[in-house]
Amino acid sequence: MNRKEFYRTYLPHFQQPGQSYFVTWCLIDAIPSKALEQYTKELAFLYEKLKQAEIEKIDDSELNYIRLDINLMRKKYFKAFDEVLHLETKNIVNLNRPENEKIIFNSLLYFEGTKIENYAFCIMSNHVHWVLRTFENDSEGKPVYLQDIIHSVKSFTANEINKIENRSGGLWYPDKFDTTIRDRKHWHNAIEYTINNPVKAGLVKRPEDWSGNWWFDRED
Structure with missing residues (x-):
């Protein structure tokens, strides 16, 4: 199975078709300048350290220590990322404006059954949480990568909004x-984290009361 590694922006992303993901992205002004700079630098350093260690084929135990450090740093990064997103600030647009929310809602469901399987998503005023699984291949037999799905969704929604x-x-x-x-x-x-985001923020009492929520419970 092809494994794709991206360094298009600030952090490396390792992706493989046929995997399930939890994804979060936000408005361009939702993250203050340099707010996550230190976390980004430390993660980039650790990923480079892991890459070099794999090239040099060092002992598996040391590789596991590096991977553990990466996992811990990613948790710190997401915690800081999430806290910044929930600060009460005025952003360039409100994603929960009905017209905007509808565009994002339909975009997240667009590839359902052809390239992805949706599990849940939540549209907040300045960010989006999404839980999904990418298919291994699309109808033409081409591998499906998360990065391509996200790029398509972000590009379309940006233009329409x-x-x-x-x-x-x-x-x-x-x-x-x-x-x-x-x-x-x-x-x-x-x-659970995704659909309870507006509940945690004190905006509604139940996940089903939030118009930007969607989820479908599957047994598989």
């Missing part, structure tokens, strides 16, 4: 946070 808001320029923060779902417990926790 800019039309509604009568603005031009970038809409989305260049990078995103994504993590590969490891097992069923992780999958369940990711869904």
Whole structure:
């Protein structure tokens, strides 16, 4: 199976078709300048350290220590990332404006059944959480990569929302946070975290009361 490694923005992203992911991305002005700079630098350093260690074929135990450091740093990064997103600040647009929310809602469901399997998503005023599985191949037999799906969704929604808001320029923060779902417990926790985001923020009492929420419970 092809494995694809991206360094298009601030953080490396390792992706393989047929995997499940928890993804978060936000508006371009939702993250203050340099707010996550230290975490980004430390993660980039650790990923480079791991890359060199794999090239040099060092002992597996040391590789595992590096991977553990990466995992811990990613958790710190996401915690800081999430805290910044929930600060009460005025952003360039409100994603929960009904017209904007509908565009994102439909875009996240667009590839359902052809390239992805949706599990849950939540559209907040300045960010989006998404739990999904990419298919190994699309109808033409081409491998499906998360990066390509996200690029398509962000590009389309940016263009359409800019039309509604009568603005031009970038809409989305260049990078995103994504993590590969490891097992069923992780999958369940990711869904619960996603749909309870507006509840945790004190905006509604139940996940089903939030218009930007969507989820579908599967037994598989």
